Structures are given as structure tokens and as C-alpha cells.
Amino acid sequence: MGWSPLQADPISREILNKRGPLSPAEFEEVKKHPEYGFQLLKDAPGIPVLSAQCALQHHERVNGSGYPYGLKKHETHSFSQWIGLLETYDSLTHPRAHRDALLPHQAIELLYSGAGTLYDMDKVKLFRNKVSIFPLGLTVQLSSGESGIVSKVFPDYKHRPVVRVLKDRSGTTLKEPYEIDLSRHLSIMIDRVGEASAQ
Numbered sequence: 692m693g694w695s696p697l698q699a700d701p702i703s704r705e706i707l708n709k710r711g712p713l714s715p716a717e718f719e720e721v722k723k724h725p726e727y728g729f730q731l732l733k734d735a736p737g738i739p740v741l742s743a744q745c746a747l748q749h750h751e752r753v754n755g756s757g758y759p760y761g762l763k764k765h766e767t768h769s770f771s772q773w774i775g776l777l778e779t780y781d782s783l784t785h786p787r788a789h790r791d792a793l794l795p796h797q798a799i800e801l802l803y804s805g806a807g808t809l810y811d812m813d814k815v816k817l818f819r820n821k822v823s824i825f826p827l828g829l830t831v832q833l834s835s836g837e838s839g840i841v842s843k844v845f846p847d848y849k850h851r852p853v854v855r856v857l858k859d860r861s862g863t864t865l866k867e868p869y870e871i872d873l874s875r876h877l878s879i880m881i882d883r884v885g886e887a888s889a890q
Contacts, residue, residue, distance in 0.1 A: 747771075829841045842854065851872075
């Protein structure tokens with residue numbers, strides 16, 4: 692009898708929340724989730740069959756190194772390729788039980804390292820050109836110890852925005868905030884993003 696959506700999660704929470712690397716057997720279990728998703732969606736009323744196909748193929752890679760079937764680019768739907776790319780970016784930029792989140796520009800660099808082999812090169816380029824790596828208003832902490840918010844983003848330097856510094860290195864709120872243009876101060880980097888960086 693096949694898996695049913697009425698059953699408990701087919702992949703154990705113990706595996707999904709494990710701290711540290713998965714064993715080969717655990718990874719093989721995790722690799723079954725595209726098929727579980729396909730089974731869940733394929734006969735669901737109101738959900739297009741293409742959605743089920745995308746769930747099945749979103750971990751396939753253009754060079755055939757993905758799973759569950761090792762399909763290559765021409766064997767997968769373009770939407771599946773997009774979902775795989777975006778899912779990877781989302782996963783990289785959010786913390787997991789076994790690792791910390793990467794900064795957005797670091798995740799883009801990793802995607803680029805797989806462009807042409809894991810991910811379609813044109814899709815990676817388009818994503819890089821369209822995504823807001825450090826959106827306006829994002830809270831950030833700088834390598835200098837100061838923290839603030841992104842106040843301006845230049846189209847040609849999306850990874851080096853202008854930051855309005857609101858707190859000094861000791862965490863004291865400034866009476867007179869000032870701005871640092873990271874495209875001009877190349878020795879200063881964004882170290883952390885999100886609300887935790889403002890504390």
C-alpha cells in the first residue's frame with residue numbers, strides 16, 4: 692500500500708531536525724520527499740498535474756546529479772528548474788538544525804558556483820539580476836560592529852548597499868544616525884541580517 696496524506700509524516704522529525712550531518716541511510720530517506728510530495732498532489736482536486744510534476748522534479752539538476760531519478764535539464768520542466776533554484780536559495784538563507792544561515796550574497800555565490808552544472812545558467816543570471824539581496828529597511832550588522840538598516844541599493848552594486856547606522860559598536864542608539872556606502876568602504880562587510888543583528 693502506497694503512502695497516503697492521512698498518514699503521519701513519512702520522514703521522521705528526528706531526521707529532519709537532526710543537528711549535524713545526516714548518515715547515508717538518513718539522507719536516502721530524505722531524498723524520498725519529492726515522491727511523497729508528488730503522491731500528495733497528483734490526485735488532489737483543484738491542483739494542476741504540473742504542480743505535482745514540479746514537486747517530483749525540484750531536486751533534479753541540469754547535469755543529472757539530482758534526485759530522485761537523475762534527470763537532466765532537457766528531461767525536466769522549466770518550472771521545476773526554477774523551483775529547485777529558488778528552494779536552494781531559500782534553504783541557504785535560513786538556518787537549519789545542522790547549520791547557520793548564509794548571507795544573501797553568499798547564497799548567490801554558491802548558486803553561481805553551480806550554474807551550468809546544477810542550475811541553468813540563464814536562470815541563475817536572471818535571478819541574480821532581479822532579486823533584492825539586501826532589501827530596503829533590512830536590519831544589518833556590519834563587520835565594524837555598528838548596526839542599522841539598508842537605506843539605499845545601487846543597481847550595479849546590490850551586494851554593497853548604503854547602510855544607515857543606528858547603533859554604534861557598543862550597541863548604543865545614536866542620536867544622529869549616519870550612512871556608510873559599502874560600495875565605497877570595501878573593508879566593511881555585512882556580517883549579519885535580521886532583527887537579531889540589532890540587539
